Amino acid sequence: MELANILAIVDSAIRLSTPLLYAALAGLYSERSGIFDISLEGKMLLAAFASGVVAALSGSAVVGLLAGVMAAIGFSLVHGLASITYRGNQIVSGVALNFIAAGITVILGDAWFKQGGRTPQLDGAARFGDVVLPGAHALAPIPVIGPIYAEVISGQNVLVYVAFLMVPLTWWVLFRTRFGLRLRAVGENPAAVDTAGISVSWLRYRAVIICGVLTGLAGTYLAVAQAAGFNRDMTAGKGYIALAALIFAKWRPVPVMFACLLFGLLDAISIRIQGVSLPGVGEISVQFVQALPYVLTVVLLAGFVGKAIPPRAGGVPYVKER
Amino acid sequence: MADPAIELIGIDKRFGAVHANKDIHLTVEKGTIHGIVGENGAGKSTMMSILYGFYQADGGEIRVGGKRVEITDPNAAIAAGIGMVHQHFMLVHNMSVVENVMLGAEQSPLLNAGIGKVRRELKRLEDEHGLEVDPDALIEDLPVGLQQRVEILKALYRGADILILDEPTGVLTPAEAGHLFEVLMQLRDEGKTIVLITHKLREIMAVTDAVSVMRRGEIVATRRTAETTVGELAELMVGRRVLLQVDKEAAAPGAVTLSVKNLTVEDIRGYRAVDAVSLDVRAGEIVGIAGVAGNGQSELLEALSGLRTATAGTMRLAGRDFDLTAETDPAALRRLGLAHVPEDRHHMGLVLPFEENENGVLGYQREARYSRGPLLDRDAMRRDAQAKIADYDIRPPDCRLKTANFSGGNQQKIVLAREMERDPDILLIGQPTRGVDVGAIEFIHRRIVAMRDAGKAILLVSVELDEIRALSDRILVMFAGRIVGERPPTASEAELGLLMAGIEDREAAE
16 A cells, blocks of 8 residues: 555544544543443533534634533533432433433424534634644655655644643643542542542542543534534444443553544544455445444454453442441 | 540430430540440441541530540541541552552642652651551552551551551451551550550450440440450440350261362462362361451352352262362252351342341242242241241341341341251351351350251351351361361460461471
C-alpha cells in the first residue's frame, strides 16, 4: 500500500477514535470512583442533539458546545442522584438514561425541525473547524515526515487535539493530585475514604460531573465537528465501544488511548475496504465489514486481554456499616 | 492527677428499636491500655464508632483531655487526637503504603510535597517505635500483620494520642499478636493512650491496665486488670457463670468413618490451597483442624462436602470410594450420611431473606416428609421447625420470622439444628461459634460433644484455638495447605501456635 493510503487510514482512525476517547475517559473518571456508567451512550447522544440544536440556533459552535456539556452534566446528575444519593442500581439507572436519550432526541428534533429527527445543517462558525499547525505547508514536501506532519498531525479538528491532550491530563490528575488519589481510593474501598474524614458522596458527584463534561465533549464532537448537525441515533453504539475500550485498557488512561485508537483504526479500515475486491475472496459484503469492529471487540475482550479487574467497589452503593 | 484521656458521660444511642448504648459512663486514664470486653452485640463497636464520629450519640457528652468536644465526623475525632484501627482494615488494597497513609491528610492539592513528608514521618516512626514497613509496597502484597501496622501508622501520622483498636488480633497468628502487644505496650510507655476492644479475655489479662465490661449496651463494671480474673470477667460479660471448659468424657473412637487420601485443591490461579492432605476421622471422635484463617481449611471443607472439585485425591465414605477430582453432588453425599455446617452461615448456610422454617429444610426440601406431591408441605415444615426451635432454644421462637432478624448465635443454631437432626454419620463443621455469643457457644459445644458421644465422626475446623483445644480429641494443624502436625488436645498453646505459624516440629522442639 502506498504511504498516502496508509496516512489516509491513520488520519481517519484518529478522527473516528476521538469520540471513543472522550467517552472512555469519561467512563474512567466515573468508574474509578465506583460508579458504573452504562449511560455513556445516552449522554453522548443527548449532548450531540443539544449541541446540534443550539449551534444551529445561535450560529456559534462554542455556544453549542456549552449546551452539549450542560445537557450531559444534567444526565450525569440524574445518574448520580439515583446511584449515589438514593443508592439505586447503577445499571438500571444507566439503561433508563439511554432509553430516554434515544427517545427524546428524536421526538424533540422532529417536533422542532420537521426533518425526521435531524437538526439543521451547520456551516461556518456554527462548526468547529480544522486547525492547521504552523509549518504544515512548508514541511509537506519533505519525504515521509512531511506528509505525516501535514496530513495526520496537522489539520485535525480542534476537538481532536483537546481529546488527546486529555490523556496526559487525566493521568496527571489520577496519579499526581489529591483529588486523583481520593478518586482511586473511593472506587476501591469507600469505607477507607469515609474513615479518613472525606465525603464519599461529594467525591463521587465530582467524578460523575467530570464524566458529564467529557461525554458532552464527545457528543458535541459528533454533531458539531465531525458531522454538520445531529442525526437520529448518530452515536450508533460508540458509548458501548468506549466501555469496551475502558475494560480492555483496565481503567488506565494511556492504555485507554491506545484501545480507542485500535477501535478507530478497525473502523477506518472497514470503511476503506468496503466494495474492494480482495484476491481469492472477492468483494466483501458491506454488512460483514461493518460488523468487523464489533466482532473484533468481542474476540479481543474474550481472548487477549487477560483478566480485567474493575474497581472493587464499582457498582456498589456505599452504606455506612454499623 | 492529670485529666483523663477520654471521658464518656451519659452516652446514649438507639438504632430504631435497638438500644445499642444505654447511659454509658467511661473514664480512660492517660498513658494506659484500657480494655473493653463484651459479647458480640454488647455495644462495644457502637460506643467506639460514636467516639470516632461515625455515629452521633442521641445524648451525653464526650471529653478528651478534660475538655468537652463535639465529635461530629471522623475529622473532628482526628483533630481531637483520636485514631482508630478498624477490625476490617480501612486500606486500599492496590495502593502503596505511602498513598494509604497520606489519604485524607495530603496537605495540598498536589501530592508531591505530601509524599516527601509521609516518607520522612514513616522513617521517624520506624526509628522511634520499630514500626518497620516498606513505604512503596502495595497493601495486597503485605501480610495481615503488616497491614495492621499500616493502620497504626496512619493513626500516628495524623498525630493520634489516643489509639482505639477494634478486635485487632482476630486475623493474626499468635506470634503476630504477641508482637502487636509489644508495640502497644511500648506506645503506652511513651505516653499514648490505648483502648483495646476484644472478646478474648486472655488478651485483656495480658496487656491491659484497666478493663471495662459491657453487656447489653451498658458498662456493667470497670476493674483494674491486676485485681480481676478471667473467671470474674467472663461472668460479668454474660451475667452468670459460664463453663470455659467443655465437660466431656474420654473419646471411644470406633471404625474409620471418613478417610481422605492425598487431597490437593488448586484455586483458579493455580495456587495450591490444599496440598496432599490425608486424614481419617473415626466414629465417636472429634478431629480438630487448627490453623490461621486462609491456610486451606475452607477449601478442605468445600472439597469434602462436594462443593469444590479437587485437583487430586480420593475419599472413602460409607463403604464407597469417591474420586474427588470428579464432580461430586453434595446432595448425594448428604444422602450417604455426610452433613456440613459451612463456615460462612450468611453466604453458604442460610438464605437470610427466607423464613426460619424455610431455611430449616434447605437441602432436604425434596424429602417425602416435607412434600405433598410436587408441592411443599408448609404445615409439615412449620411443625418440624417449631420442634427444632424448642429443642435448640432458638430465640425468638417464631418459625415465620425472616432469618436475617435472628442474632448470629440463633442463626447458627438454625443451621446446626438442620444438619444435626438428620443424624449424619459424619459432620463437617466450620467455625461453629464465629460471631456467636458466649451463652450460645456453650450450647453449641455441648451439642457437638453429645453427637460424638452418640458415636458420630466429627471434623471440626475453627480459627479459635481455644475452641479446638476444648473440643477436639485429636488436633491436626494446617499451614499453607498442608497438615504440618498432629497433637493431642493437651498440647500447649505455644506448641500449637508455632505449628500454626509454619515453624516445623524440629525447630519447635528446640
